[in-house]
Amino acid sequence: MRFFQPLSQHGLARVLAETRTRTHLSPGLIAIEKPIKSDGYSGFFDIVLPPSYSSTEKNFNLHWNILEAKKDKALTTSFSHSLQPFYPSSVVAELSEKDFQSYTEKFLELEDAHKHIYTLPISFINSAHFDSVLDTDVSLISLIGLDKIFNNQRKLAEVLIGLKEKVSPDIAIYLPGPTSPAHYSFLTYMGIDFFDNSLAYHVSKKGYFVLEDKSYFLSKHPDCYCQYCTQDPRNILGHNDLMMKNEIAKVRFALEEGILRELVEKDIHKSVTFAATLKHLDNNYSNVFRQRTPIISSSKLKCIGEESLTHPVIIEYRERIRTRFEPAPGKKIVLLLPCSAKKPYSFSRTHMRFRGAIKKAGKQIFPLLSEIIVTSPLSVVPRELENIYPARFYDIPVSGVWSEKEIEITSRLLLDVLAHYPKNTKIVNHMHGHGYQQIVDVVKEKTSFEVIDTAVEKSPTDQNSLNELGEVLSNLSKDLMYDREKYVPSKIRKLQATADFQYGKGTGQILFSRDIKIRSKYPKDLQIFREKKHIATLSSRTGYLSILPDIAQEIIDTTLNKLEFGAEYVSGSNIYAPGRIKADETILPNDEIFIIHENRVIATAKAIVSGVDMNKMTSGSLAVTKKKLKVKQ
Numbered sequence: 001m002r003f004f005q006p007l008s009q010h011g012l013a014r015v016l017a018e019t020r021t022r023t024h025l026s027p028g029l030i031a032i033e034k035p036i037k038s039d040g041y042s043g044f045f046d047i048v049l050p051p052s053y054s055s056t057e058k059n060f061n062l063h064w065n066i067l068e069a070k071k072d073k074a075l076t077t078s079f080s081h082s083l084q085p086f087y088p089s090s091v092v093a094e095l096s097e098k099d100f101q102s103y104t105e106k107f108l109e110l111e112d113a114h115k116h117i118y119t120l121p122i123s124f125i126n127s128a129h130f131d132s133v134l135d136t137d138v139s140l141i142s143l144i145g146l147d148k149i150f151n152n153q154r155k156l157a158e159v160l161i162g163l164k165e166k167v168s169p170d171i172a173i174y175l176p177g178p179t180s181p182a183h184y185s186f187l188t189y190m191g192i193d194f195f196d197n198s199l200a201y202h203v204s205k206k207g208y209f210v211l212e213d214k215s216y217f218l219s220k221h222p223d224c225y226c227q228y229c230t231q232d233p234r235n236i237l238g239h240n241d242l243m244m245k246n247e248i249a250k251v252r253f254a255l256e257e258g259i260l261r262e263l264v265e266k267d268i269h270k271s272v273t274f275a276a277t278l279k280h281l282d283n284n285y286s287n288v289f290r291q292r293t294p295i296i297s298s299s300k301l302k303c304i305g306e307e308s309l310t311h312p313v314i315i316e317y318r319e320r321i322r323t324r325f326e327p328a329p330g331k332k333i334v335l336l337l338p339c340s341a342k343k344p345y346s347f348s349r350t351h352m353r354f355r356g357a358i359k360k361a362g363k364q365i366f367p368l369l370s371e372i373i374v375t376s377p378l379s380v381v382p383r384e385l386e387n388i389y390p391a392r393f394y395d396i397p398v399s400g401v402w403s404e405k406e407i408e409i410t411s412r413l414l415l416d417v418l419a420h421y422p423k424n425t426k427i428v429n430h431m432h433g434h435g436y437q438q439i440v441d442v443v444k445e446k447t448s449f450e451v452i453d454t455a456v457e458k459s460p461t462d463q464n465s466l467n468e469l470g471e472v473l474s475n476l477s478k479d480l481m482y483d484r485e486k487y488v489p490s491k492i493r494k495l496q497a498t499a500d501f502q503y504g505k506g507t508g509q510i511l512f513s514r515d516i517k518i519r520s521k522y523p524k525d526l527q528i529f530r531e532k533k534h535i536a537t538l539s540s541r542t543g544y545l546s547i548l549p550d551i552a553q554e555i556i557d558t559t560l561n562k563l564e565f566g567a568e569y570v571s572g573s574n575i576y577a578p579g580r581i582k583a584d585e586t587i588l589p590n591d592e593i594f595i596i597h598e599n600r601v602i603a604t605a606k607a608i609v610s611g612v613d614m615n616k617m618t619s620g621s622l623a624v625t626k627k628k629l630k631v632k633q
Ligand SMILES: [Zn+2]
Pocket: 224, 225, 226, 227, 228, 229, 230, 239
């Protein structure tokens, strides 16, 4: 039985596997403090344990004592576990292959109760001996030697990715020894769960004053008004310790809010190596993060720096548009529009004016028209998907200047989306400015579509441009016939596109035919009915759907959100790892998933971890049950 399990991904915020209270344990700071009762110092997890655990399961505290005489040695860079009551007694970062082997063999021979904490020197991550440790019930890996490669971006990325891919998320990772609080967010994002406050002892003794971005000499530093500095400015240990706790609290909050990546994008500017490492990770290992980052969310997505172009959720969004978006049938005109600061775009002044111009072409234009909003960093947002996360939730600094990379990424996705339209489709370009023009130039150069520009001279909201748009659409609609049989009203079309994006291509048409009825209006959740039966709800908060188990049965052969379960029915409110047979690896945390047994949907649930991690975990909860199929008695 393992102790930990991840809760919110984007990093790994672990909770005790056995508790349903979902108390976050990580990122945690292991506090090294002088205990009241005994001599010496002790280390324990600086967390609040659920009451039932703190009273009965003392071992959960992972508590160890460091004698006064050994304190100095223990609290410096050579911080070792030499006096902890659990195995291993002591391991150095530079072990020989032979010593590592014999140490690991000894660990494997231990009784199960003592096999919970294992110290791993980073050079042995790829060793087969370490693989056999992962096959045990080990709960916590103490990683040593990482600080030695903090200035080597390539190696740092390789080690941390290796660990993330190899180590199941129900095993927590502890980085012992002095670590600057400026690095907490990045290291948490990379999968480290626990740090300790040994840095406070280490730097205080040398006379350094730690602030969130860097350390200062005690003789010259910015003023601080914390409780320690106000009482006694010489008590820097108290101040430094508090700084670390505050930084951990910030990271934990960002994790809970689902905005850790944004914090990382901000924090990496404090370290040249970490900034380079993030770039290296995004360019070479984006899959590892994409697979674990929720796409169902309702938090604001701030896209400030160039790093946002490779944000995992943005990459996932583009990939789903590329592989899951299919234009509605019968569309003969694609209208390219610029984005607006206000979201959803339809609610903005500029888009309302576009709407007005489109209407002038007459009602018959709508069945023919497909609207595509071109924007960075998302690249392409089809109108029918403007309400989902992240399309409705991102913020960018508007400068009007596009970088080479933005132009390249955006035009590539636009070409892929346009490739789904018939060859004789007319493209109306109602965008203005150098960046947009370059994107449209790529379309003109690489496709045979006829492109008509309506806002080249003046801005898209200029009355002349709007008049031209209305005229062009009006003329086009006179020549083009629409197929009444194929026409799907835009409200239904939105549901279909959302289902395809969320559950997999083709699911939308199965679930939402023309005879459905929709009740309630934005901003309330939409209730969707078919033959008077309530079949689905569209959340106005996230823009995503939830459906009932018997409705999910209709898309069982098409959907990518399946978790095959070992029992005939689900009891309780959680799906636990031991019941899992196989999960679709396309599942992301927060996704609505379908629990199936022998090809029958027995429940719907909300994923806690990704499908990739579901298949790795041996303990803990994988998903929280939403609706169960009613069992006939
Ligand atoms: Zn202070």
